[in-house]
Structures are given as C-alpha cells and as structure tokens.
Amino acid sequence: MGDRYEERASRIDGAKVWTLTVPQGPGHAVLPDGCMDLLWIDGRLLVAGPDTRAEPPSGSGGGSYAGIRFAPGTAPALLGVPAHELRDRRVALADLWPAASVRELTERVAGAADPAAALEDIAVLRSADTAPPDPVMRFVAARLDSGRTVAQTAEAAGLGARQLHRRSLAAFGYGPKTLARVLRLQRALALVRAGTPYADAALIAGCADQAHLAREVRELAGTTLSGYLAARGADPPT
Structure with a gap:
C-alpha cells in the first residue's frame, strides 16, 4: 500500500488543505514548489518555509499528517515573518507566535476530529486579523x-x-x-x-x-x- 494523499481548495484564497497517510518504509522527498505550509506533524504545529532544494523524507516510521499549503507570496502576511527568514527550514509555530497562543491552538487541533479542517480554521481566523497578501x-x-x-x-x-x-x-x-x-x-x-x-x-x-x-x-x-x-x-x- 502506498502513500494516500488528498487535498481540497481552502477558504483561504489560493491555498490547499491536505492530508497525507504514509505507510511504514521509505518516504518521498518534498520538492520545491514555491509554497509555504502550516503543518500538523506528530502532535506539533510547524511551519515549512519555501524550499530551494528537495527536503528528504522524515524517517521511515509512517504516520498521518495534515497541512494547509499557501500559494506563493501569501503566507508571510499571515505568519508575520518575511519568507526569506524561513527559507529551507521547518520551524515550530511557537517560534513565530506567542507560546501561550500556540499551546491553545495545539490542544484545539489535537482534539479535532479533522486536524486539517482545524488548521484551516486557524488560518482563516488569523487572516481576519492580518493585512492581506501583497x-x-x-x-x-x-x-x-x-x-x-x-x-x-x-x-x-x-x-x-x-x-x-x-x-x-x-x-x-x-x-x-x-x-x-x-x-x-x-x-x-x-x-x-x-x-x-x-x-x-x-x-x-x-x-x-x-x-x-x-x-x-x-x-x-x-x-x-x-x-x-x-x-x-x-x-x-x-
């Protein structure tokens, strides 16, 4: 059985909400696509910055992941950080937003029946309080x-x-x-x-x-x- 990947259009303009289930065994590298993602991985909220090279697979243990992928140029306004500061990096959301807020958001996603939908809710609420993308x-x-x-x-x-x-x-x-x-x-x-x-x-x-x-x-x-x-x-x- 191979990877199972599903995505749908988000309420955030140009974004995609996605889920990925990976079986045991070697995974696929993540290729550069010009986008940035808000991720739910192993019970943590992370941000994937824009890549300039392939990102190697993160181990062979398998698992389920969720994310929202923002179109090129749209994530920095929402995240509150210039994209070049996250280039080729995966960083904890708590490094970008107040830790107390991220703890509350983490509990919300962990308790959600659909973590991908919960991530989208976070992005939608955040976008209402931030300037639109350039x-x-x-x-x-x-x-x-x-x-x-x-x-x-x-x-x-x-x-x-x-x-x-x-x-x-x-x-x-x-x-x-x-x-x-x-x-x-x-x-x-x-x-x-x-x-x-x-x-x-x-x-x-x-x-x-x-x-x-x-x-x-x-x-x-x-x-x-x-x-x-x-x-x-x-x-x-x-």
Missing part, C-alpha cells in the same frame, strides 16, 4: 508561473530589478529567478506525470530542451526524471 507579488507569481521571464514580469509589475528582488525575498523567500525555476520545474513534472514525453514536457514547461530539464530536476529535486517517476510507482512516458 497583490503585486501575487501578480508576479502568476506571471512567472505562466512562463513570463523575470524581465517581462518586472516591467508588467512596474518594478525595477532591485525592487522586485527585494520584495521577492520577503514574499517568496528567494529572488524571482529562483521562483521562476521552481514553478517551471513543477509545470514540467506535472506534464511528465500525465504521460507527456520528457522532451515535449521540457519545451511546454519553458526549458530549452530535455537536457535543460534534466539538469533542473537534478539540481532542484535531487533526482532524475526516471527516478522521480519510479519513486511514485509510475512508468516513464512513451
């Missing part, structure tokens, strides 16, 4: 995800290169070029999972060729295209 940076993320270049995106957003980079660090955790690479990788992998041949997936996603995509997979995901599919029990595309 709409310009959400526009930037959408443009980059559509395959626009960083220069084209900066011009469309009315930002200079330095200003775009500075605001990207706060919103995404890294510069716009890294976000563009991460989003392109995710587009390519989605195409490969759907059975698109590697070369076609590379071009459609915005890579120069299959070799370019292969390098990006090695650098960002720490594996190969065939290794990525094999780890998910999928056959290579024909």
Whole structure:
C-alpha cells in the first residue's frame, strides 16, 4: 500500500488543505514548489518555509499528517515573518507566535476530529486579523508561473530589478529567478506525470530542451526524471 494523499481548495484564497497517510518504509522527498505550509506533524504545529532544494523524507516510521499549503507570496502576511527568514527550514509555530497562543491552538487541533479542517480554521481566523497578501507579488507569481521571464514580469509589475528582488525575498523567500525555476520545474513534472514525453514536457514547461530539464530536476529535486517517476510507482512516458 502506498502513500494516500488528498487535498481540497481552502477558504483561504489560493491555498490547499491536505492530508497525507504514509505507510511504514521509505518516504518521498518534498520538492520545491514555491509554497509555504502550516503543518500538523506528530502532535506539533510547524511551519515549512519555501524550499530551494528537495527536503528528504522524515524517517521511515509512517504516520498521518495534515497541512494547509499557501500559494506563493501569501503566507508571510499571515505568519508575520518575511519568507526569506524561513527559507529551507521547518520551524515550530511557537517560534513565530506567542507560546501561550500556540499551546491553545495545539490542544484545539489535537482534539479535532479533522486536524486539517482545524488548521484551516486557524488560518482563516488569523487572516481576519492580518493585512492581506501583497497583490503585486501575487501578480508576479502568476506571471512567472505562466512562463513570463523575470524581465517581462518586472516591467508588467512596474518594478525595477532591485525592487522586485527585494520584495521577492520577503514574499517568496528567494529572488524571482529562483521562483521562476521552481514553478517551471513543477509545470514540467506535472506534464511528465500525465504521460507527456520528457522532451515535449521540457519545451511546454519553458526549458530549452530535455537536457535543460534534466539538469533542473537534478539540481532542484535531487533526482532524475526516471527516478522521480519510479519513486511514485509510475512508468516513464512513451
């Protein structure tokens, strides 16, 4: 029996509420996706910052996990911390919010029949008391995800290169070029999972060729295209 993953759209705009059940045995690495998550793992509330590399699986004991995944650029306003401070990190929510408040929230999630729904409730209540995400940076993320270049995106957003980079660090955790690479990788992998041949997936996603995509997979995901599919029990595309 393999991993069982389920997700649904959240009441938070652009976010996904998810659950994951992992059997005993080696797990899958978590690949960069430009997002940040509020997590419920082993009875603890954690925050997963934006990744620039694959996050190794956390042991082989299996278990059930829940989370809410925030769209690129949307979590820092809700969490109250710039994204670059959490880059490539997993931190306890109590390190970001008052400890007494987090203890109460932890008890609430622990006692909930649906921990994922309880996480979403926390996010919804928090969002009512915080400023909304920067709409310009959400526009930037959408443009980059559509395959626009960083220069084209900066011009469309009315930002200079330095200003775009500075605001990207706060919103995404890294510069716009890294976000563009991460989003392109995710587009390519989605195409490969759907059975698109590697070369076609590379071009459609915005890579120069299959070799370019292969390098990006090695650098960002720490594996190969065939290794990525094999780890998910999928056959290579024909």
